[in-house]
Amino acid sequence: MNGNPTNDNTLVMIVGMCGAGKSLVSEHLKRKGWQMIRFGEITVHELNARGLPHTEANERAIREELRRVQGSDAYAKQLLPKIKEALEMGPTVIDGLYSWSEYKLLRRNLKNQMYVVAVIASRYIRYERLAHRPIRRLSPEEAELRDFAEIEKLEKGGPIAVADYVILNDGSKEELLRSIDRLLFTCIPARPEYKYGRKGRRSGNE
Secondary structure, three states: OOOOOOOOOOOOEEEOOOOHHHHHHHHHHHHHOOOOEOHHHHHHHHHHHHOOOOHHHHHHHHHHHHHHHHOOOHHHHHHHHHHHHHHHHOOOOEEEEOOHHHHHHHHHHHHEEEEEEEEEOOOHHHHHHHHHHOOOOOOHHHHHHHHHHHHHHHOHHHHHOOOOOOEEOOOOOOHHHHHHHHHHHHHHOOOOOOOOOOOOEEEOOO
8 A cells, every 4th residue: 555545534553661651542542433453463363272371471472472473563464454454444443563574564554644643651660560450560670571582572762752743651651641631632634623733853741
């Protein structure tokens, strides 16, 4: 498709390190009627197919193995048809884009309608959240290992570095959701209740 979509629905890709708040934003948009696609669903499917428990170590091994065997853009290649199908239905949010290669593949195919939003948070705040979340808790040591592995082996820093917009999430959930609503209203064309017209790179916290 080479950046020439058959519709003008918006694709927002939420990127960020573990514990930054990506899923909170994605679920918020889903509740507003957006289509939502999780890159992590591929990992979950593979774990289930192999009968493996959903542990941090197993998830990391699957993420790295699939991209090592199928290429760094493996998840994006698998999900591209589903993303295009979702966009035919309405504005779509992607939760969990990882690698630079995946970003480039989606940009080649969906450039004219995609926006990358990075949700960032201070490391100590992310680690505190991960240590106390209801499921799949991570100790600070495990969280740091995951950070290093995702940056070094999964090219995770690239999409965050080139994000069109950045939202700082060092505060409350309510502040985060107000920030994404403000960003959609002022910058990103998505649904009738939001203003249309793309502006330059800015922070969603302004």
